[in-house]
Amino acid sequence: MKKIINAPESFVDEFVEGILLAHPDLVKTPGDDLRVLARADAPRQGHVGIVTGGGSGHLPLFKGYVGTGLCSAVAIGNVFSSPSSDQIFEATKAVDGGAGVLYLYGNYGGDVLNFDLAADLAELEDISTRTVLGRDDVASQPRERKLDRRGVAGIIFAYKAAGAAAERGDSLDEVAAITEDVIEHTATMGIGLAPTILPTTGRPSFELEEGEMEIGIGIHGEPGSRRGPLETADEIADHVVEALVADLDLKSGARVAVMVNGLGATPLEELYVLYRRTHQILAESGIEIAKNYVGEYATSLEMAGASISLLELNDERLALLEAPAKSPFFQEG
């Protein structure tokens, strides 16, 4: 294992320290715990707070989306491990401005348990919470079992919309409804080419033969729906986009936002090759791309591979995506 680290056990705290030192104008730690980060101006009175969280190892996911027009705080755990309920509760208290707090995170068992427990603790201190789960990975469950799907890169659309709604002063119920609506219209699928290596174990998270790819992979290296020979970029895009269009039941005349996301070790050039074909397929189908994102938005350390997400747009969802936002890793407007 070759990694630029000091010691596996200090990896998480040290990258957080780096973020704080680099961006003191945008983010802060509300208490002593480096695993809890809030936007610099939190709490904002009268505005809904948005708390997200999950394991480390996914930057810019989770920690990278705390800022203006985005999430208000985050609690992170060790690499690929849930934060504790106490850390989530600390994040909650740090951003409660009297209008309640939305919990928005991916649909993973440990995260759900700890966020639910944090919601119990918040209730004891009269902080209202609502929960919306990212569950956009079409490969993890068929549409009829969509409530059991994993949350992957598509949650960034939900962060953006929820953050915009909270920023303009919507109520907790309104922010939750908007977020749920965005997730309902989001679909993602990924492919993996090479595993991540966990700093703590020094071992690859899965193994693939040379010339193989995992189709429908999760962001922790969880197995996908199938494994097959490595395809060309165009073949990959064809299969993935076809699955997403079918899942969202998109017809000619539909408008979408597209995200081509790198999983950590795939160069931007390759992501643009994927975007090229994605754009062609959608154009051929009469589907308009009103907004696009190409880059690393949700990674798994140095996993090689990519995911493609589509969000079906209407005027409201597009306006929420286009509202201003700023974090150390994400900027709009």
Next chain:
Amino acid sequence: MEAEQLNDRIRGSLAVLIDSADELRDLDQALGDGDLGITISAGSAAVIAALEQLPAEATPVDIARASAKAFANANPSTMAALVAGALLAGSRVWADVADVTIADAQAFAAAAATSIAQRGKTQIGDKTILDGLAAVADALVDQTDADEALDAAITAAAAAVENTKHLQSRRGRASWLQERSIGMADPGATALQRFVESWKIAGVDVK
């Protein structure tokens, strides 16, 4: 049972329960990932420390909530989160309780069982702590004598554990063992049995 006595009894019981940590660790190593021993020992020690800090005027609700927070944070794990959520759910039915009756204990156990079923997405028969907790809640229904109620709870918890040996694990890491899990007692249900037994031992010691 008034608040001060409740506080003493919980601390006494958990001090006894810690002695079962090795047994629970071994059971959990066979079926899960082996962290139940540390969840129980670290969690119990944290609850004892938290309850010692509570002011004299703390109510039964305060005691339950302080226990939940301490248990959750001592060694965060799925079991710790489920148990803490269950304690908070139980505390909600004690909102106005100053003197805990058998009926209050029954309501607490029933609310705790409902919480674990919902949070853990589990049912009776899935071979989890719920099997024991639901049996204890049932055993306390319509009991009027404290000693008899406790004995009934212990008998029910032990019977539930015995029954889990015949079951295949359907939740958590143990579910991956499939039929190989048959024949082994569920560690979570066993932890509950040991807790109820500890409650009696602590009471006998007090007397």
